Amino acid sequence: MECxxxxxxxxxxxAMAATLLIWASFFISLRASGQSPLTVGDIALLRFVxxxxxxxxxxxxxxxxxxxxxKRYLLAIAIGAGLPFFLLxxxxxxxxxxxxxxxxxxxILPLFVSSIAAYCYREKISNIRKLGISLIFIGIGLFITHSLSSGQHQVLQGHGLLLTASFSWAWYTIGMRVSGLSxxxxxxxxxxxxCLLxxxxxxxxxxxxxxxxxxxxDVIFHLCIQGIAAGIIANFSYGYAISRLGAEMSAALGSFTPVIAALMAVVIFDESLTLTTATAMGLIVIGALSASEIIKLRPTIIRSLAKPTNP
Structure with a gap:
């Protein structure tokens, strides 16, 4: 049995290692699309069809x-991880x-999920989650401070879009959790x-x-990364990892995505990894590890919210 x-x-x-590589490749693919004749709409077609x-x-x-x-849960799923999230x-x-x-x-996902769970569902935030959220806040502050001090207002605008995308994904996470859907x-x-939007x-x-x-x-590259790997395979591999490792460990391991993606970007795009960026990234990873293990709604809340209701 132990064996x-x-x-x-x-x-x-x-399975989780494969998922992390795919998630990191997802960010690499989106970054590469900026240097390609393919538009964001093209990448979306390859991603969702x-x-x-x-x-x-x-x-x-x-x-x-x-x-x-x-319907409110279906809307949270469709907007939270669908086309609006992708465009952001x-x-x-x-x-x-x-x-x-x-x-x-x-x-930043654990921060938004915790905030939504606490504000909308009155869930108490434990001390360890508060510590994780505090570290995430510090990490965000370092990113923003670095952009402002270096005059990179374009990068700061990108940070705003990325934070909004993370908030969108948080609503998807909550929507999936309370909907009871596979x-x-x-x-x-x-x-x-x-595809309809x-x-x-x-x-x-x-x-x-x-x-x-x-x-x-370019079409084949983005089709493989976005459409097949991120769009299809990662859903199965992440679900399999959760069934074998549990949701808490899988979520914690998922916070290593930026480390892998950053190392890949250094090799592929020759992006520099400054001390400030590395420190901010490290704080966010540690914060996510602290917060992810306990981000879950009470079972009674889940059962009550998962019941079909008239929207």
Whole structure:
């Protein structure tokens, strides 16, 4: 029995390692799109269309459950991790370095989730979570101070977009938690809603498409990273890691994303990793590790909120 448990844990760690590499590659891909003829709209197509097809088919048996879910939870999922989140993250990373984006989006997530849980659901914040949130605040302050002192107002604007993207993802996290939907059903909701929203934004002139005239190599690269790896594989690998390691450990390990992404950016884009950036990134990682282990709503709250209600 102990041998089986060790094997299961090892498989969970391998799945989480794959997830971290994909998440880091997600930020690298968005950063690379700024140096490509591909528009943000093109990357969104490559990101959501494959996921909509795969998760849409897999979630067909759960159609009744999805329809019975309160609309406010479906909206939190669709907006929180769908096209609005993607546009915020993509445009933010076109203005700020990869290390900043990888730190501010997943790293600040525990702060926003805790704030939403405490304000909306009156959840008490323990001392260890308060410590983690304090470290995250200090890390954010270092990022902003560094941008202001160096006159990098463009980077500061990117930080604002990235923080908004993280807040959006926090609502998705809460929405998924209280809805009771599976990751596949959630993936179908956010991907299909994004595919439906893209033509609307195009007619309004908010997004542009250049996919047909873009180099084939760029299309294949972003399709593999965004559409297949981040859009499909990471959903399965992260879900598998949670089932083997638990939500707390998986969330804690997820906070190492900025470290991996920053090291990849140094090699690929020759981005410099200053002492201030490294310190801010380290504080956010440590803060996320402290806070992530206990970010969860009370079971009674989850059961009451997960009941289908009339929106």
């Amino acid at each position: 089986i448990a060790k094997k299961e844990k090892l498989l969970g760690l391998l 494959p996921a909509a097809l795969v998760f849409g088919i897999l979630s067909l048996p759960k159609t009744k459950q999805i329809k019975a879910t309160a 993250a993509a445009n933010g990373l076109r203005l700020a370095p990869v290390a900043d984006g990888a730190s501010l989006i997943p790293g 990751p596949i059903a959630g993936g179908a909701i956010l991907a299909i809603s994004a 893209l033509p609307v934004l195009y007619t309004m002139g908010w997004v542009e498409f250049n996919l047909m005239s873009a180099p084939t190599n």
